[in-house]
Amino acid sequence: MKELIKLSPELEAELPEQVQLIRKFYNQLSEEDKKRLSEGKVESKSTIPNAETKFCYECGQKITRTAKFCEHCGAKQPII
Numbered sequence: 001m002k003e004l005i006k007l008s009p010e011l012e013a014e015l016p017e018q019v020q021l022i023r024k025f026y027n028q029l030s031e032e033d034k035k036r037l038s039e040g041k042v043e044s045k046s047t048i049p050n051a052e053t054k055f056c057y058e059c060g061q062k063i064t065r066t067a068k069f070c071e072h073c074g075a076k077q078p079i080i
C-alpha cells in the first residue's frame with residue numbers, strides 16, 4: 001500500500017465525501033498502524049455474522065440463517 005499524497009485543502013475539499021473520510025481516518029492512524037496496514041497485518045474488529053446467522057433483508061436485524069421469515073418484522077426472506 002502506498003502512502004497517501006498530501007493535498008492542499010482546496011484539492012482535498014473537491015474529493016468525494018467518502019474519499020475525504022477515508023483519507024481523514026488514514027491520516028489519524030499511528031505510524032505503527034500504517035505500517036501494519038501496508039503489510040496486511042490488520043486484524044478486523046468488526047462483527048462478522050457466523051454461519052448460523054444472516055441479516056433480514058427488510059429491517060437489517062440479525063436472524064437465523066435458515067429463517068424463512070424475520071423474527072423481528074415478519075418479512076419473507078430469500079433462500080440463500
